[in-house]
Amino acid sequence: MIYEKLEIPDVVLLTPKVFGDERGFFMETFRQSEFERHCGNYTFVQDNHSLSTHGILRGLHYQHDKPQGKLVRVTRGEVFDVAVDLRQSSPTFGQWVGVTLSAENRQLLWLPPGFAHAFYVTSQEAEFQYKCTDYYNPGDEHCIRWDDPTLAIEWPMMEKNEPLVSEKDQAGKTFKESLKFS
Known part of the structure; x- marks a missing residue:
């Protein structure tokens, strides 16, 4: 596994070594000892899988009171994945x-606790899987608007239409209004 610190050094892009032949491929997607050496001493307690x-x-x-670190990857399709400090x-x-994660590049992204997270689906469909360092707590979930002018995230929109977002996400707060971490 290759671990690459990004422009925000606590966010790390992981590129697995893939071994393949005419039968298919094999890759290791997680090894606790290597992860700790490159990303920190975290324990994962929950795995999630979504289709979009x-x-x-x-x-x-x-989540603010019980922040989650996330190790994310795409197993089908492609997304543009974003972390906000x-x-x-x-x-x-x-x-x-922001980075492009796809089934083709097989990369993973580590976002430590204290970051907001989002992804935009650029393929027909995308299956998104992630490990979390704390449990999902619906009473502690917060959302910042995807189009916040202060953050000015450069989303790779394929059409001139706005993306499809849930009502809850559309009602998200601005960056200036949102809860922050110390």
């Missing part, structure tokens, strides 16, 4: 980073 169609945008989501003590506070 083209043009769907989910996020920017986070909400840690006020961080030198990258208020900055975002």
Whole structure:
């Protein structure tokens, strides 16, 4: 596995070594000891799997009282995945980073606790899987609008239409209004 720190150094892109032949392929997607060495000492307690169609945008989501670190990947299709630093003590506070994750590139993205997360589906469909460092807590979920002018995220929209978002996500707060981390 290759671990690459991105523009926000606590966000890490993981590229697995893939071994393949005419029968198919094999790759290791997670090894606790290597993950700890490159990303920190975290334990995952919950795995999630979602399916979304083209043009769907989910996020920017986070939990404040019980923040979740997330190790995310796409097993079918392609998404543009975004992490926003909400840690006020961080030198990258208020900055975002985005990468394309796909079944083809097989990359994973690590977002530590203290980040908002979103993804936009650029393929016909995308299956998105992620490991979390804390349990989902519906009473603690927060959302920042995907089109927040302060963040000015450069989404790779394929059409001139706005993405499809849930009513809950459409009602998200602005970055300025949202809860932040110390």
